[in-house]
Amino acid sequence: MSASPSSPSSHSAILSPSPHPQEAEEENSKPARAHTSIPLPDVISIKVHFRKGQPRVRCRVSKDLPLPTFRHRKTEDSYGVLTARIKTALAGVNGLEWPSGGHPYIQPTHTTTQQNYQELNEDNFNEFIAKAWRSEARRLENPADIFINVYVYLSVPAKRATTGNRNNIQRASRSRIEAAHTIIASAVERRTLPELGPITVAHYARHLARQPSLPAEREVLTLPETNTFRQTQHLDEQVHSHNLKRQAAEDEQQEEFRTIKLKVNGTVVCYEIELRSLRAALNLPNFDLNGLANFAQDQIALPEDDMDDIDHAED
Known part of the structure; x- marks a missing residue:
């Protein structure tokens, strides 16, 4: 039985050479080359977003933090220039700091989430800036609308050692307040501090507890001359006077x-x-009438000029 002749299409399929793997790779890379060929401008706008939290973790936007925009010159500015500008922008922020050794993070594309932000450093700075700008250039037509999003993560300053530093304020914990009460009582007993009322003692103990370090056991204490302490002493005098009158009334x-x-x-x-x-x-009755609402001692002011009573006059 003779074989049937092959169709022309089958001959062409057999005879046509398959493309070389290197040629196929070059063909697939043509669009990418077209994208990377977009020239970078001389000046690139970099918008810095400050966040309170850890890098690559979703953080909420804080309205109290600045949102500066820097004009980055491609040929003159470097990674160090950007970090210096960031530190200058943070000079007016209180209660937060950029941790030592921290790095800014760049958003590579418009849709990249915080978990995938890329850390910037001196080695990859120019490369990541260029990639991020070209990614935005493919999305936006107007070059004036293109800016790079850089994120800086801030943290609360860690507690510093209080030894020898008089500028740090401690938390007035229960143990520190109790220790301050003991120091005040010892100073009063040694007569290096005048006897104080309960209100002044309570405030003074809290004042000492908030100091960077508690006074030594036999250190001479000096009561601060402030309005608050003068008010506490006045209140103690009023309380003492009231207690004396009350005690005298009870004894009577x-x-x-x-x-x-x-x-x-x-x-x-x-x-x-x-x-x-x-x-x-x-x-x-067999009880003290002065304990009732007795206003007999109140002086009623009499009018200086008499007048006719017309309200109760007969018609």
């Missing part, structure tokens, strides 16, 4: 006899009389 109420003065034959004579019997003779 506990007395069974009272001293009254009688004039006998023209001579004033003092007699002690039982309170209970005196109240019974005067038909008074």
